[in-house]
Amino acid sequence: MTFLALLTKELRLRMRRERTIWVIIVYILLMGLLGWFFIGRFTDYNGFYNSNGLSDTGVSLYVLLSMVQLLLIVFITPAFTATTVNGEKERQTYDLLLCSRLSAFSLVSGKLAAGLMNALLLIAASVPLFSLVFFFGGISPGQVLSALVVYLATALVVGTFGLFCSTVFSRPAVSTAIAYMAGVIWLIIPLMGIAIDFIWASVRPASSPNQFPFILVWNPVEALISTYPTSYGGGLAVTLGHLKVAPWLLYTLLDVLATIVFFTLSTWTVKPGLPGNLLLWGRGEMRRGESETPAA
Numbered sequence: 001m002t003f004l005a006l007l008t009k010e011l012r013l014r015m016r017r018e019r020t021i022w023v024i025i026v027y028i029l030l031m032g033l034l035g036w037f038f039i040g041r042f043t044d045y046n047g048f049y050n051s052n053g054l055s056d057t058g059v060s061l062y063v064l065l066s067m068v069q070l071l072l073i074v075f076i077t078p079a080f081t082a083t084t085v086n087g088e089k090e091r092q093t094y095d096l097l098l099c100s101r102l103s104a105f106s107l108v109s110g111k112l113a114a115g116l117m118n119a120l121l122l123i124a125a126s127v128p129l130f131s132l133v134f135f136f137g138g139i140s141p142g143q144v145l146s147a148l149v150v151y152l153a154t155a156l157v158v159g160t161f162g163l164f165c166s167t168v169f170s171r172p173a174v175s176t177a178i179a180y181m182a183g184v185i186w187l188i189i190p191l192m193g194i195a196i197d198f199i200w201a202s203v204r205p206a207s208s209p210n211q212f213p214f215i216l217v218w219n220p221v222e223a224l225i226s227t228y229p230t231s232y233g234g235g236l237a238v239t240l241g242h243l244k245v246a247p248w249l250l251y252t253l254l255d256v257l258a259t260i261v262f263f264t265l266s267t268w269t270v271k272p273g274l275p276g277n278l279l280l281w282g283r284g285e286m287r288r289g290e291s292e293t294p295a296a
Contacts, residue, residue: 007114010114014114035064038060057136062133062144063232070151070154070220073155074154075183078179081179083172085163112266115163150251157255162176189216217251218250218251223248
């Protein structure tokens with residue numbers, strides 16, 4: 001079995017499930033209903049928009065939809081990857097993969113690509129909803145593209161961490177719970193960041209330019225907020241020496257580095273006998289040899 005054969009098998013199994021179709025349908029309905037009810041708040045009983053303006057309505061709608069989609073990506077993606085490896089062990093089909101000519105790299109990359117495909121489908125299915133924002137104005141295509149990069153980076157690192165949990169923990173329920181707990185902790189950090197922002201803004205000189213606290217760089221919520229217009233918290237920059245970099249760019253870079261780390265750890269633990277398991281394997285062999293040695 002090769003990488004393409006494993007990827008094809010995984011995609012066929014996932015796409016033929018009714019759960020996959022219903023997840024996409026419920027996802028789009030939820031996003032569409034939120035947008036519909038939100039737009040209804042800005043109209044009067046005669047069907048005309050109030051004095052807030054179309055551009056303010058468009059920006060507010062974009063902020064709502066983009067934040068909801070980020071939260072859904074963080075909490076839906078682990079369901080696609082956190083049970084890929086230990087699920088095979090639970091179904092007693094993992095030994096067949098070990099007996100094949102599939103390498104550890106191909107096994108992990110195939111499982112990861114198949115799991116992320118579902119998350120990418122959700123992101124692609126929501127693009128038409130975001131295109132409605134351009135009818136109202138207030139959001140540029142560059143801001144939407146930068147938010148899309150944040151979505152892809154978030155899905156990548158969350159999916160890879162879920163796969164790593166699937167290789168470490170033997171029970172799918174445990175690996176899924178750990179992946180979700182990590183996602184919750186990852187999102188709680190902005191609550192601490194609000195207090196840090198308040199304290200930092202109170203001691204900052206009034207003449208100093210707006211900057212972004214470096215401690216909040218690796219957070220999906222703060223990275224997405226940095227893509228918003230200035231009136232909604234965007235426009236800040238992270239100072240690195242003499243350079244000023246957008247926070248969402250540094251966030252994407254950190255996500256790529258974290259993905260490489262989790263992917264490497266997954267390849268070490270996915271198959272027995274690899275460097276990550278040599279110590280445990282050696283201890284097991286020593287104990288087995290001592291038990292088989294006849295007493296003198």
